[in-house]
Amino acid sequence: MAGNTREFTDANFQSDVLQSELPVVVDLWADWCAPCRALAPTIEALAEELAGTVTIGKMDITANPQTPSSMGVTAIPTILLFQGGKEVGRIVGSGKTPEDYKSEFSKAFGVSV
Numbered sequence: 001m002a003g004n005t006r007e008f009t010d011a012n013f014q015s016d017v018l019q020s021e022l023p024v025v026v027d028l029w030a031d032w033c034a035p036c037r038a039l040a041p042t043i044e045a046l047a048e049e050l051a052g053t054v055t056i057g058k059m060d061i062t063a064n065p066q067t068p069s070s071m072g073v074t075a076i077p078t079i080l081l082f083q084g085g086k087e088v089g090r091i092v093g094s095g096k097t098p099e100d101y102k103s104e105f106s107k108a109f110g111v112s113v
Contacts, residue, residue: 003044003047005058006055006056008058016055017055022053023055023088023113024055025055026057027039028078028079029059029060029076031060035077042101043058046101050102061073077092077094078090081104
């Protein structure tokens, strides 16, 4: 992971996502997924820009199948948005601009990011 982008796993999901005091963005991806790889620079740039306001990280679904399965994720890339230990939003697919993602984050978290 680059810069401020966290790595989420099945093992740390509870502590790093569900128990986080900050809103959390989880990008579910896989190495074999071309749209996921295309989205990566945007996620990394947002993690840098929003550091200290929102925790942004990635979870490799191949290495960590338990959490995505338990969340009902059936397609990638999927971005899950959490606040206060609860899922408050979900974005499926790629192709949005960084501003589009920030707008979605703001709506889900109820604050301007």
